[in-house]
Amino acid sequence: MLNVTLASAQPYDVMVFVGRFRFFHNGHLAVMRRALRLGRHLIVLVGSCRQARSLRNPLNFDEVRATILDAFEPAERERLTIVPLIDRYNDIEWLADVQAAVHEVVGRLHPAGGPEPRLCLIGHGKDQSSYYLKMFPQWASEPVPNHESLSATPMREDYLADAEAGLAKWAAHLPANVVDFLRSFARTEAYRNLAEEAAFIADYKRKWAVAPYPPTFVTTDAVLVQSGHILLVERRNNPGKGLLALPGGFVDQHERIRDAMIRELREETRLKVPSGFLEGSIKAVQVFDYPYRSARGRTISHAFLIVLTGDRAGLPKVRGGDDARRAFWLPIGELEPEQMFEDHWHIIRTMLPYASRD
Known part of the structure; x- marks a missing residue:
């Protein structure tokens, strides 16, 4: 059950945050800390799960979940529920997945018969991938600014090009536990395979750089x-x-x-x-x-x-x-x-x- 002593201080019962979190950085952390100030519980939906490792999604759900949880104190973790989502080509199916995941968690937190829980979707509309923020009119919405203009894309690119140099460049923008995890991950075969593919893709794109427009x-x-x-x-x-x-x-x-x-x-x-x-x-x-x-x-x-x-x-x-x-x-x-x-x-x-x- 939720900690009812928080009810008077927080306007929402449940906050919802959707992202891929590869890698989980200080911008994500800032959004989640704000969500925990606004709501009694936070549901984190991790997208692009149940697929092979790739340059865009180098970590699996269990790894992402661990990097998120380890950034919080034990008392805060009790207020977090982290759920995997798979990608869909059909927006309606994806929306149904999100709704079902949130409904299942809310059902456990708020047994039937009580007052209707207050839900709020939190997020930053950083680019075209954030269009989902307007697709849940049944929930309140809490827009947040982009913390330090951080983006996970250049972090992944630098890390997969050279793990040591990439971490040196971005360590200040990552929770300490994420830096530790990525240092360990860089010693795995999974990292070596991804780094080899990253080098292949970089060379592939260089060959097309002379084209008058992106092919x-x-x-x-x-x-x-x-x-x-x-x-x-x-x-x-x-x-x-x-x-x-x-x-x-x-x-x-x-x-x-x-x-x-x-x-x-x-x-x-x-x-x-x-x-x-x-x-x-x-x-x-x-x-x-x-x-x-x-x-x-x-x-x-x-x-x-x-x-x-x-x-x-x-x-x-x-x-x-x-x-x-x-x-x-x-x-x-x-x-x-x-x-x-x-x-x-x-x-x-x-x-x-x-x-x-x-």
């Missing part, structure tokens, strides 16, 4: 399913080396997008199904264009759902080729988002419902 890349992905299985590849190279992905790749200058999808599908999996049969089995096509879906830059993917009819001979034989270390069929129920490249798990979740439609 936009067009790619394709094949969501190929049969008999409750989905065809995946393991990536051979960075970005995402070792992660699982949908077969796909870049569209050549002189080919149609559909032709590029079938070409990449066959190059990466050595699938022997005739092209005409694959085209005739397409059930849905959808564009995935979230501006930050790829670390390489603006990358727009056209995903094709292909549904093959079950065959007594079993699943078609496949093997890795081109950029794929291996190709294989995976039971759909065994998909793990933490193993998937970029937003491919979200692409799969979005496309699969179309498999059963005529």
Whole structure:
């Protein structure tokens, strides 16, 4: 139960703060301390959870949760509830996730039958990623200024380029426990893999720096399913080396997008199904264009759902080729988002419902 002695001093029962917190810095800490002054309890919703480590999300939920909690005294931690959120391409689904998470926590803090709890969303509208602050009219809203104009993006970039130099530059803007954690994390294989990918991406972007304007890349992905299985590849190279992905790749200058999808599908999996049969089995096509879906830059993917009819001979034989270390069929129920490249798990979740439609 909440500490009822705080009620007279604080205008809200529950404060809500949404962010990715990678890395948790003094700006986040300042917002949370203000939230704890305004409310009796603070719900922290950590976005972009249940996905593979990436340059934008190098830490998993448990690590983020620990860095937040360790920045507070024990009495303050009792007033914090930290909950993971997954990314969604559909805003309505994301809003429902937030509402459900808050409702579940509030239900535990405020049993039914009492007065309606007073809720308030707190946050700083720093950029286009903060549009959510206007999407909860049922709650009060508390805007806050950007503490010291801090942003986690340059912190991540400097840290992954050189952990020691990055921490020396940003240590004054991070809670001491976060600095300690990041020093330890820099000695792990996970950090080394991320640093290798960061170097690859930096070199990749340098090669395009001479373009007269930032490039936009067009790619394709094949969501190929049969008999409750989905065809995946393991990536051979960075970005995402070792992660699982949908077969796909870049569209050549002189080919149609559909032709590029079938070409990449066959190059990466050595699938022997005739092209005409694959085209005739397409059930849905959808564009995935979230501006930050790829670390390489603006990358727009056209995903094709292909549904093959079950065959007594079993699943078609496949093997890795081109950029794929291996190709294989995976039971759909065994998909793990933490193993998937970029937003491919979200692409799969979005496309699969179309498999059963005529």
